[in-house]
Amino acid sequence: MRYFEDFQPGDVSEHGPHVVSREEIIAFATQFDPQPFHLSDEAARDSIFGGLVASGWHTASLCHRLLVDSFLGQTSSMGSPGLDELRWLKPVRPGDTLHVRVEVVSATPSRSKPDRGAIKLRMEVRNQKDEVVMTELANVLFGRRP
Amino acid sequence: MRYFEDFQPGDVSEHGPHVVSREEIIAFATQFDPQPFHLSDEAARDSIFGGLVASGWHTASLCHRLLVDSFLGQTSSMGSPGLDELRWLKPVRPGDTLHVRVEVVSATPSRSKPDRGAIKLRMEVRNQKDEVVMTELANVLFGRRP
Numbered sequence: 001m002r003y004f005e006d007f008q009p010g011d012v013s014e015h016g017p018h019v020v021s022r023e024e025i026i027a028f029a030t031q032f033d034p035q036p037f038h039l040s041d042e043a044a045r046d047s048i049f050g051g052l053v054a055s056g057w058h059t060a061s062l063c064h065r066l067l068v069d070s071f072l073g074q075t076s077s078m079g080s081p082g083l084d085e086l087r088w089l090k091p092v093r094p095g096d097t098l099h100v101r102v103e104v105v106s107a108t109p110s111r112s113k114p115d116r117g118a119i120k121l122r123m124e125v126r127n128q129k130d131e132v133v134m135t136e137l138a139n140v141l142f143g144r145r146p
Numbered sequence: 147m148r149y150f151e152d153f154q155p156g157d158v159s160e161h162g163p164h165v166v167s168r169e170e171i172i173a174f175a176t177q178f179d180p181q182p183f184h185l186s187d188e189a190a191r192d193s194i195f196g197g198l199v200a201s202g203w204h205t206a207s208l209c210h211r212l213l214v215d216s217f218l219g220q221t222s223s224m225g226s227p228g229l230d231e232l233r234w235l236k237p238v239r240p241g242d243t244l245h246v247r248v249e250v251v252s253a254t255p256s257r258s259k260p261d262r263g264a265i266k267l268r269m270e271v272r273n274q275k276d277e278v279v280m281t282e283l284a285n286v287l288f289g290r291r292p
Binding site: 031032033034035037047048049055056057060061062064065068069072073077078079080081082083084085086087088089 | 178181183195201202211214218223227230233
């Protein structure tokens with residue numbers, strides 16, 4: 001189990017890969033983002049994207065899943081109060097392979113709650129061409145070592 | 147069809163409701179956020195939340211769906227470059243009824259691309275007790291009237 005104390009500013013880790021399928025792009029979009037460019041190759045062809053692209057919320061959720069699997073899962077994570085600077089920089093298309101790079105930006109003990117601290121994480125999602133497709137700057141609360 | 151020109155700073159609209167079910171909380175978490183407090187009542191009981199709560203990414207995706215259904219769906223939306231100030235302020239629990247309030251903050255024509263403009267939207271997601279559970283400040287690109 002990793003606690004708040006186990007994260008140091010400058011720590012970098014890599015997570016993934018995840019290969020994005022056409023089926024999962026359409027399934028996510030059908031439930032959460034039914035805009036034409038997320039729903040079918042035909043409708044997407046005439047859009048500004050020129051073909052099917054994943055919902056930005058899908059990319060963010062996939063990034064989070066990769067993080068839970070190999071980063072947050074075995075920690076004292078207590079959830080997140082929020083994030084800033086979420087940017088969708090390049091389209092994510094069927095067959096793209098995504099990796100997430102996480103850098104610890106800061107680690108701040110809570111002033112009011114001595115059992116926890118906030119870690120600021122800068123995340124970059126890259127595709128198989130090493131293009132950055134998404135970035136975010138997230139806060140996550142972690143329990144301190146008991 | 148609503149175009150960039152049809153949005154004015156100060157415009158406010160309300161969207162929803164959506165009733166969040168235990169089943170959809172668990173289904174989303176199983177796919178994208180398999181942390182104990184999102185996966186089962188039993189595991190969540192011993193967490194800091196004291197019971198099952200929706201993944202923040204689920205709440206954000208549900209908010210987006212409400213927006214597509216009654217706001218973005220019949221517009222010239224060209225997708226979003228990103229957002230800031232995403233905040234998860236209160237837990238979302240099974241049975242909660244969510245509404246989204248959207249306010250147009252600004253409307254800025256693109257300097258480089260005369261066919262589009264960026265609209266900044268402040269969103270508030272509230273539950274049935276009128277508590278704000280999530281906020282965000284999003285940018286969305288809209289095509290200009292042809």
